[in-house]
Structures are given as C-alpha cells and as structure tokens.
Amino acid sequence: MKERNSSIKKYLFIILVVIGIILSAIYIVIIQHQPTKTENGRTILHFWESYTRFDKAAMQSVVDDYNKSQDKYFVEMLTVSNPGQKLILAVSGGNPPDLCTLWSNQVIIFAAKSALMPLNKALKDAGISKADYIPGLWDLTQYKGFCWGLPLTPYDYGLYWNKRLFQKAGLDPNKPPTTLKQLSEYSDKLTIVKILRNGKEKLVRYSNLTPGEKKAKDFSIVQLGFSPSLSSGWQTDFLFYLEGKYWNGTDKILANSPKVQDVVNWYAGYAKKYGVENIMKFASSFGRFGSAQSPFITEKAAMLYNGSWEFLSFKQFNQGLNWDVAPFPNARGDTKNPVTVLGSDVIVIPRGSPHPKAAFGFIKFISSQKEIEKLDIGQGKFSPLRKVSKNFIKNNPNPKIKFFMELAKSKNARIEPKCPVWSQYLSSLGVAFNQVFYGVYSAKEALGIVKKRIQPLLDSNLKVWSSVKKSRFKEWGKENDSL
Amino acid sequence: MTRYERRQLGKGLLFVSPWIIGFCLFLAYPLVMSLYYSLCNYDILTSPVFIGLGNYKELLSDSIFWQSLYNTFFYALFAIPISLFTAFFFAVLLNCNIKCRGILRTIYYIPSLVPLVASAMIWVWILNGKFGLLNYFLSFLGIHGPDWLNSIAWTKPSVIFTTIWGVGNTMVIFLAGLNDVPKELYEAADIDGASFISKLKNVTIPLISPVIYFNLVMGIIGALQVFTVSYVMFSSTGGAGPDRSVLFYTVYLYNNAFQYNRMGYACAMAWIMFIIILILTIITTRAYRKKIHYGGL
Numbered sequence: 001m002k003e004r005n006s007s008i009k010k011y012l013f014i015i016l017v018v019i020g021i022i023l024s025a026i027y028i029v030i031i032q033h034q035p036t037k038t039e040n041g042r043t044i045l046h047f048w049e050s051y052t053r054f055d056k057a058a059m060q061s062v063v064d065d066y067n068k069s070q071d072k073y074f075v076e077m078l079t080v081s082n083p084g085q086k087l088i089l090a091v092s093g094g095n096p097p098d099l100c101t102l103w104s105n106q107v108i109i110f111a112a113k114s115a116l117m118p119l120n121k122a123l124k125d126a127g128i129s130k131a132d133y134i135p136g137l138w139d140l141t142q143y144k145g146f147c148w149g150l151p152l153t154p155y156d157y158g159l160y161w162n163k164r165l166f167q168k169a170g171l172d173p174n175k176p177p178t179t180l181k182q183l184s185e186y187s188d189k190l191t192i193v194k195i196l197r198n199g200k201e202k203l204v205r206y207s208n209l210t211p212g213e214k215k216a217k218d219f220s221i222v223q224l225g226f227s228p229s230l231s232s233g234w235q236t237d238f239l240f241y242l243e244g245k246y247w248n249g250t251d252k253i254l255a256n257s258p259k260v261q262d263v264v265n266w267y268a269g270y271a272k273k274y275g276v277e278n279i280m281k282f283a284s285s286f287g288r289f290g291s292a293q294s295p296f297i298t299e300k301a302a303m304l305y306n307g308s309w310e311f312l313s314f315k316q317f318n319q320g321l322n323w324d325v326a327p328f329p330n331a332r333g334d335t336k337n338p339v340t341v342l343g344s345d346v347i348v349i350p351r352g353s354p355h356p357k358a359a360f361g362f363i364k365f366i367s368s369q370k371e372i373e374k375l376d377i378g379q380g381k382f383s384p385l386r387k388v389s390k391n392f393i394k395n396n397p398n399p400k401i402k403f404f405m406e407l408a409k410s411k412n413a414r415i416e417p418k419c420p421v422w423s424q425y426l427s428s429l430g431v432a433f434n435q436v437f438y439g440v441y442s443a444k445e446a447l448g449i450v451k452k453r454i455q456p457l458l459d460s461n462l463k464v465w466s467s468v469k470k471s472r473f474k475e476w477g478k479e480n481d482s483l
Numbered sequence: 484m485t486r487y488e489r490r491q492l493g494k495g496l497l498f499v500s501p502w503i504i505g506f507c508l509f510l511a512y513p514l515v516m517s518l519y520y521s522l523c524n525y526d527i528l529t530s531p532v533f534i535g536l537g538n539y540k541e542l543l544s545d546s547i548f549w550q551s552l553y554n555t556f557f558y559a560l561f562a563i564p565i566s567l568f569t570a571f572f573f574a575v576l577l578n579c580n581i582k583c584r585g586i587l588r589t590i591y592y593i594p595s596l597v598p599l600v601a602s603a604m605i606w607v608w609i610l611n612g613k614f615g616l617l618n619y620f621l622s623f624l625g626i627h628g629p630d631w632l633n634s635i636a637w638t639k640p641s642v643i644f645t646t647i648w649g650v651g652n653t654m655v656i657f658l659a660g661l662n663d664v665p666k667e668l669y670e671a672a673d674i675d676g677a678s679f680i681s682k683l684k685n686v687t688i689p690l691i692s693p694v695i696y697f698n699l700v701m702g703i704i705g706a707l708q709v710f711t712v713s714y715v716m717f718s719s720t721g722g723a724g725p726d727r728s729v730l731f732y733t734v735y736l737y738n739n740a741f742q743y744n745r746m747g748y749a750c751a752m753a754w755i756m757f758i759i760i761l762i763l764t765i766i767t768t769r770a771y772r773k774k775i776h777y778g779g780l
Contacts, residue, residue: 017497085741092527113528113744232719280633285613424743430720431727438635440726453546464524464532 036354042074045358046097048083049345051379055153058378065374066365073358075099084110087350091115096350098359101152104140104344108418111148112465117349118146118476122360122483128367136342136413137384143418146476150367151344151384153376155308156408157237158340159183159329163322165190165223165302169205176303176326179333180241180266183303184273187225190302191274195219206274217275221282226303227270229279230295234305235433236426237341239263240414241330246429247419253458255429255450261443268436268443276438292317307343308404312380315397325400327407339412344384349483356483382408420465421457428453517750525747538751548752550727551735557639558731559706562646567698570650574657575683588658595651603715606645607632610716632716638724642713653698660694661687692775696767703763707756708733732756 036044051059056079063075078097080086084106090096102110110116123129128150130138137151163173169189177183191206195213203222206214213219224230228238239246244259254260271279286295295301297318304310305328314321327338347366349359365371369385373392376383380398382405393402407413419425432446441449484492496503521538523531542548577588594602609616612630621628631641664687672682688695710733714722721738723730732752740749 013494014497017500088527088741088744109744110528113526115528277630277634280630281613284611284630284633427721427738427742431723434720435726438725440635449546468529 038074040071042072043355043358045073045075045099045355045362047075047077047099047362048080048087048097049077049101050080050083051101052079055379058375061378062366062371062375065371066362069365073355073361075362088115091350091352094352096352098349098353098355099347099362100350101345101347102149104151104342104346105416105422107141107148107346107348108143108420109423110348111143111146112420114472114475115351116148117351117353117356117483118148118480119150119349119360119363119483120147121480122357122364123147123150126360126364128364132386133384134386134408134413136408136415137344140342140344140415141346144473144476146480149346149348150363152347152366152372153379153381154342154344154384154408155381156340156342156404156413157234157305157307158325158327158404158407160296160304160306160310160323160325162296162299162302163324165299169302173322174324176324177329178326178335180329180331183226183329184269187227187270187303188273190223190225191221192223193219193278194222214273217278219275219278221274221278222300224274224279224282224295224301226301227274227279228267228305229270229437230283230301231305234341235267236429237305238267240341241328241339242266243331243339246417246425247458249417251458251462253419253425253451253455255425255432255454256444256447260447264433264436264443264447267433268439271437271439297321308382308398308400309380311398311400325403327410330412334412337410337412338407339414340407340410342408342413342415351479360483419458420461421454424457425450425454517753520747521750521754523747525750526744527746528744531747534747538748539755541748542751542755547727547730547735551730551732554639554728554730555707555709555732558643558709559703561640561643562706562709563699563702565643566646566650566653567695567702569647570653570698571657571695573650574654574661575687577654578658578661592651592655595649597648599649599711600715602645602648603712606641606648606712607716610641610644633725635724635726635728638717638728642709642716642729645712645716653702656698657691657694660691664690689776692771693777696771696775699771700764700767703767704760707760707763710734710737 038044047063049056049059056077060077063077067074083100084102087096087100087102087110107116111118133151134154137154140151141147141149159176161176166173166186169186171186171189177186185207188207189205192203193206193209194201195204195209195218196202197204204219206225209219228235231237236246239260242259242263244257244263245254246260247253282300283295286293286298286300291313292298294313296304296306297313299318299321314323327335327340330339347363349356349363353359366375369383369387369389372385373383373389377392377396380396380401382396382398382401383392386409388405393405398404416422428450432441432443432450435441435446436443440446520531522533522535524534524537525531573591577584577591581587597605608614610631612618612628612633615628615631617631618628629637631637668686668690669682672686677685709731710722713724713729713731714734714737717724717729721742722734733756736749736752736756739745739752
C-alpha cells in the first residue's frame with residue numbers, strides 16, 4: 001500500500017500534465033469552435049463589415065430583414081476594423097467568413113490574388129446584370145472578364161462651398177466656380193490673411209494685397225478660399241479633372257507624362273501662391289479631416305473637395321452651416337458631362353467561404369431594389385441601381401442625394417485605375433505630390449522617381465501574371481461554375 | 484547515463500516542455516519560415532515561389548529602403564544617447580537622499596506607463612506649429628518655433644524629442660544599479676576628499692557599467708525598431724511624414740507586408756534588420772568588454 005501511494009505521488013505530475021492536455025484539447029476543439037448552427041438549427045453565415053454607428057444600424061436592419069425572410073440561414077454580422085487586411089489572413093489561413101465588404105479599390109487586388117469567388121454564373125442565374133447598375137459602379141467590380149462583387153453603398157465627389165462666406169466676399173452664393181481658373185480667382189477673393197501694414201495688423205483679402213505683399217508672403221492665413229491640399233488623401237483624384245491617365249491600362253506607367261506633371265504643378269500652385277509654410281500652419285491648427293475641428297466645418301475654408309457622405313459631418317458638428325455642392329471644375333469647363341470619381345463598399349464572397357451558395361443568396365437579397373434602398377437611405381448614400389423608387393430621394397437624409405446620383409451617371413464619371421500595383425503607385429504618387437508641394441523637387445523630377453520605381457514593379461507583376469494566367473482562369477472558371 | 488539520471492532528465496524536460504512547445508510553435512517555426520519566405524515571392528494569398536536572393540537584390544537597389552535605413556539610424560544616433568543620459572541624470576538625482584524621494588520617483592516613472600499611441604496623440608498637439616505648447620513656451624524666450632510635424636527639417640528631431648517621455652523604465656534600471664553600489668566606497672571617497680563629479684566618474688559609473696551596457700544594448704534594439712510613435716504622429720502620410728522624412732525601417736517593413744502584400748520582401752527586410760542589430764550588439768559588447776566591471780570590481 002505504501003509502495004502504491006509512493007508510485008502515485010511519483011507520477012502525479014505526469015498524470016496532471018496529461019489531464020491538462022486532454023482538457024485543453026476538449027476546450028479548444030469542442031467549446032471554442034465557432035458555432036455553425038443557431039439554436040433552432042439554422043446555418044450561420046458569418047459576415048464581416050467595417051460599419052459603425054448609424055451605418056452599422058442600417059446594414060443590421062437589412063440583415064434582420066434577410067433573417068426574417070427565410071428560416072434556413074442566419075446571417076451574423078461582425079464589425080471588423082480594416083476587414084481587408086484581416087480577410088487576407090483569414091483566406092490564407094483557410095478560415096474566411098462567408099461574406100465580407102471591401103472598398104472598391106481593394107477588390108481588384110484581392111481578385112488578382114484569387115482571394116475572392118467570381119460571381120458571373122450566379123448573377124446570371126439570379127437575373128442580375130450590368131443593365132441594372134449605374135455603369136461606372138458596375139465597372140468597379142469587374143476584373144479580367146469576371147465580376148467579383150456587387151457595389152452596395154456608393155459615393156462620388158464634388159466641390160462643397162460655404163454660401164455665407166461667398167456672400168461676404170461679394171460672390172454670388174448660388175454660383176460656384178465652373179472652371180479651374182474661376183476656382184483660383186474665387187479662392188483669392190475668399191482667402192483672408194493677417195498682415196502687418198504700417199505697424200498695425202490688418203485682415204485683408206488676398207485679392208486686395210499688393211503685388212509686393214503677395215510676393216513676400218509675409219502673412220498668416222485666417223480664412224482659406226481653396227487649396228487641394230486640404231483634401232489630402234485624394235490628391236490623385238485631381239488628375240481625372242485634368243483629363244490625364246496614370247497608366248495606359250496594360251503595361252506602361254504614365255507617372256511622368258505631361259498631364260500628370262500638369263496636375264502636380266496645379267496642386268503645388270496653391271502652395272506657391274499662398275506660401276507653403278502659411279498653408280501648413282493654417283492646416284495644422286485644425287483637427288482630423290471630417291472632425292468637428294476640420295476647416296470647412298469651422299468655416300475657415302470656403303471651398304472643399306470631398307465625398308457625398310460629408311453632409312453627415314455638417315449635420316453632426318455644424319447644423320447652421322450654409323453649404324451647397326457642385327461638380328468639381330474640370331479642365332474643359334464641361335458642365336453638361338461633369339467629371340467625378342466613383343467608389344463604393346462592395347460585398348464579396350471570399351475564396352474558401354464555408355457556404356458560398358448561401359452567401360450569394362444573401363447578396364441577391366441585399367441587392368434587390370427594396371433592400372438596397374433601405375441600406376442606402378440608412379447610410380445617406382445613393383443607390384448603385386439605375387432605377388430608384390419614387391420615395392428614395394424624398395426619404396434620403398442627404399439633402400443633395402439627387403445631385404450625387406446624377407453626377408454618378410455622368411459619362412465622365414471615373415474610377416480608380418485597375419493597375420495591379422496601384423497600392424504602391426498611390427503611395428509613391430502621394431509622396432511626389434508632397435515633394436513638389438514643399439518645393440523639394442520639380443514635378444518632372446519627382447514623377448520621374450515614381451516612374452523609375454513603379455515601372456519595374458509593374459513589369460515584374462505582369463511577368464508573374466503571364467506565368468499564372470492560364471491556371472488562374474481555369475481556377476476562376478471552376479469556382480464560377482460551382483456557385 | 485544511469486537509469487535514475489535518465490528519469491530525472493525526463494522529469495526536467497517534462498517541466499520545461501510547455502515552454503519548449505511554445506518556443507518551437509511561436510518562435511522557432513516562424514523564424515525558419517520567415518527565412519524561407521525571404522527567399523520567395525510571397526503575397527500571403529498564393530503559394531510562395533522560390534526566387535533565391537531576388538528580394539535581397541531588389542532591396543539593395545530600393546531607394547526607399549536606404550532612406551528608411553538612414554532615417555532609422557539618424558533617429559537611433561540621437562535618441563539613444565539622449566535617453567540614456569536623461570535616464571541616468573534623473574536616476575542619479577533620485578538616488579540622493581531627499582524628501583519625498585519616493586513620490587518623485589513615481590512621478591518621473593508615470594509617463595512611461597502611458598500607452599505609446601496615447602502619448603503620440605498628445606505629442607501631435609504639443610508639437611503643433613500654430614497652437615502647440617512647445618512653440619508657446621519657446622515664444623517666451625523670443626524663439627519662433629518651427630512647424631515641427633510639417634517641416635521636413637524638423638520631423639526627425641520632433642520624434643527624437645518624444646523619446647525623453649519614455650525614459651522611466653531605463654531610469655528605474657539605473658536606480659536599481661545605483662542602489663547596488665557599496666556605500667563604503669562613497670565613504671572612502673569622501674574621506675579622500677573626492678567631489679561629487681569625481682565620485683560619479685570613479686565610483687558610480689564603473690560600478691554600474693553592466694547596467695549602462697544593458698541599457699545601451701536594449702536602447703539600440705529598441706531604437707532600430709521604432710514604429711508606434713512615428714506611425715501615429717504621421718498617420719495622415721502612412722507614418723512616413725513629409726517627403727518620407729520619418730519613414731522608419733519597421734514602418735516600411737509593415738507597409739510592404741500588409742499594405743503591398745509583399746510578405747517575402749518584408750521578411751527579407753526583417754532578416755537584414757536582425758543581422759544589423761546582431762552586428763551592432765557584437766560591436767558594442769567587444770568595444771565595452773574591458774570597460775564593464777562585474778562583481779563590484
């Protein structure tokens with residue numbers, strides 16, 4: 001007996017370790033495993049999206065409608081910050097969600113890497129086609145002949161202006177600038193600076209400064225008419241308004257082309273005019289873009305290039321703001337077919353989705369006119385569909401929704417280039433814009449550096465694509481047929 | 484090996500097995516795989532394609548790689564001595580027998596407890612060109628402060644400046660070292676008529692040389708891997724600052740891995756940084772070997 005007790009004591013530790021391992025395995029495999037069915041036996045579809053607050057509430061209401069409309073599947077929505085990055089890891093780890101929303105400029109990158117499922121056959125069977133959608137928005141999700149998702153909550157861009165500041169400057173508050181030259185002239189009238197004259201500090205409109213004072217730039221900006229640098233993050237959009245291209249669509253980077261140099265020079269022109277330091281000091285006194293301390297909301301900037309969602313910031317932070325929006329001026333001064341840049345959140349099915357057919361069922365549901373209008377009204381966005389119901393505009397909280405809808409239908413509505421190295425290209429272009437803005441390099445030098453850097457990346461990417469093209473198309477065809 | 488020794492060895496290994504399993508799974512395996520991926524064209528979503536030293540060759544001709552390396556070394560060259568000197572200075576002062584020493588030690592340590600992201604956000608406002616506190620205080624001295632975060636010339640100094648905020652940890656380690664110096668040596672120096680500086684130079688510094696060496700090596704490793712502060716302070720430019728003036732090595736590595744999906748390229752960068760840190764640690768060890776006095780002598 002004494003010997004038996006001593007044996008048990010001797011191996012007690014080993015026994016405890018083995019029990020611990022078994023319990024951990026049970027916990028991991030059984031308890032922690034993601035549930036696949038609800039309590040009443042419905043299959044759970046996991047849906048990742050990045051919405052918060054009222055955007056999330058709008059999407060949740062559509063998800064609730066879907067869950068009530070049938071009893072086989074249950075969509076469980078999860079708010080995930082930066083879903084694109086997490087989706088890469090989930091797909092490569094073999095554990096993606098059933099559905100996800102991405103930004104439109106991420107779709108091509110994911111599609112090229114076979115991280116998404118093509119939807120052509122499923123869309124055809126569901127009777128959904130290009131004819132149902134605003135052309136530019138449908139085009140956002142097309143790549144190499146396949147459709148990789150459907151746009152849900154689109155947006156486009158325009159020129160916002162402050163009517164009260166226009167009136168104070170002696171400008172017609174209902175007539176925004178329609179050409180780039182007018183934009184510059186209006187900006188000069190709307191810009192107010194603090195300058196020392198005869199030993200006294202005075203507030204003077206920039207257009208009333210003497211040529212000497214303008215050249216010296218020895219003033220501080222109190223109110224800015226316009227500067228494209230206030231919309232940093234979208235600098236590259238301005239090329240579309242000047243009718244340029246960033247690449248030829250196949251294999252050539254056009255970073256150092258005359259048109260791109262023109263847009264960079266135009267962008268930096270405002271810095272040269274008002275003084276780089278003056279603009280940076282002015283901009284640094286404000287908070288983050290779209291916050292209560294942003295220059296347009298605090299009425300320190302009279303005009304701003306921004307997206308169709310911006311009315312939400314006005315509603316939240318400055319309801320008294322007397323604003324309006326118009327197409328951003330383009331190089332040709334074409335007001336009949338204005339230029340804008342389109343984008344959208346896109347719903348996609350990741351490769352390896354546990355229930356792809358069921359996931360498409362949800363996509364078909366949410367893309368119906370009734371549900372997509374409910375979603376877009378809830379988020380204050382316009383519908384991606386050509387046809388909208390009579391009450392869509394009336395019920396939409398965005399007072400300018402009709403304007404943004406018509407703008408999106410313009411034949412000059414543009415989308416971001418579907419260049420496979422667009423992420424690195426965009427980053428390099430951003431640096432080039434700033435280098436010219438700060439006067440570090442000329443436009444030719446800065447863009448020459450971009451071309452030198454990005455062209456080899458594109459060449460290498462195209463080389464890899466040519467070697468995997470056949471297998472990719474075969475794989476995509478197979479996945480397309482499986483849906 | 485006897486049966487008893489084998490059994491003892493088995494028990495010992497069983498005790499450390501959780502650590503060994505964790506080490507293999509979370510350190511050794513990822514390390515080996517990252518070395519393999521650094522030799523591949525790998526974008527996470529598709530299988531890695533072996534390209535030999537292609538990533539390393541591309542890095543050598545990548546101007547942004549060299550710029551990020553320069554920025555990192557520039558930062559380390561100033562941040563390490565400044566933070567070491569500041570931490571040592573405060574540690575010496577807080578080692579003196581003064582009233583409220585405990586409270587003062589806490590006060591000087593608390594800033595290092597503030598999360599890096601929060602402190603970076605605070606620094607964005609302190610260093611604001613128009614309304615920042617720093618320029619406000621400089622104006623009392625008649626100095627017109629620069630636009631710290633938007634001026635290409637001042638972005639690196641502004642990040643270096645923020646390192647002073649986090650010297651609490653280094654200061655505490657110095658304090659522990661200073662407390663270990665035998666008081667008899669100070670008494671003997673007092674008897675010989677040594678001044679404060681003389682005692683510092685001939686007693687304190689030699690006896691805390693192992694602590695200085697430790698903080699120096701940790702400082703080199705930390706400075707060359709700076710990420711959070713610049714990434715948050717210059718978030719509008721992706722952590723790069725104007726004209727990539729504060730694009731640090733780890734930020735560029737992160738961008739390559741998770742923004743551009745060039746995981747193989749990022750792994751190559753990681754291994755190059757590992758080799759750089761290893762070489763610098765070996766150089767530091769060799770250079771200070773004779774100047775480090777262990778065991779109080």
